[in-house]
Amino acid sequence: MNTIHDMGGMDGFGPIDPEENEPVFHHRWEGRVYALMRAVGPWGRGREWPPFRFTLETIPPVEYLSLSYYERWFRMMTTRLLVSGLISETELETGYPDPGAPRPEMLPGSNSGALGAGLLDRDVSARFGPNDQVRARNLHPRGHTRQPRYVRGRAGTVVEDHGVYALQDTDEDGRRPRDRRPQHVYSVRFEARELWGERASAGDSVYVDLWEDYLEPA
Known part of the structure; x- marks a missing residue:
């Protein structure tokens, strides 16, 4: 991902004023947006909802910069609902039920085989260990990635192994191949x-959690 959505490490946006x-x-x-996010979550079961961050990153850059944090969340949520057919464009525009749209139904969860985002109890060999010198690969994916742009091509030192997780990257269509x-x-x-x-x-350092696929020996 090479768009404005990956703002980590960038400057020029003015001072940060803690409140x-x-x-x-x-x-x-x-x-209310946060509550709606929690309320509509179960309706994603059994549906092809695009992942959270990928959906945010499909917002055009100019619009993304003009939206506040929770405005982006609302855009992401309504995009998911529209894509899955749970609401219609008419309902989004008017705020009232669309008599021509089918009544939404809660679906059972599907066994997609996805491993989720949590720590996995898997016996997988580790390529690196503490104190190993590594370099972040210079990757330019078209979909979502958890590798911050500012570490691409930079050398660092492995400090800790957090265990085994499923890679959360997506392709340009929002799938996780x-x-x-x-x-x-x-x-x-x-x-x-x-x-x-x-x-x-x-004297300063930055610690970044990185999947093994993002790294190569330095």
Whole structure:
């Protein structure tokens, strides 16, 4: 993914002003969006919903930058509902039931064979270990990836092995073709100057959790 949706490590967006005693939600509608996300979740069972982050990354860059955090969530949620046929365009526009649309039904969960996002109890050999010198591969996928753009091609040191997880990357259609190849996830330390050059502090480091497929020996 090479679009504005991967903003990690970028600058030029102005200062970060922490808000003292910041509320959980700044507006009441934000809490409603969060509640709606939880409420519609079970309706995704048995349906081909595009993954959460992939759907966010399909928002055109100009629109993405103009939307607030929970506006993006709302866009993602309504996209899922439209794609799966749970709501119609008319219902989204008016806020009222569409008499011409079929009544939505809750479906049973499907056995897709997906391994999920949690830690897996799998006996998989680890390619790397603590203190190994590695380099993040210079990958340019067209779909979603968990590899931050700013570490591509940069060298680091493996600090910890978090265990085995299913790779969460998608292709450009939102599918996870490599989901069924579980692999180790490592915490890798990158020196700040390796990432951002001499303007970074010589004493700073960044720790990034990376799937094994993202790494190669340095």
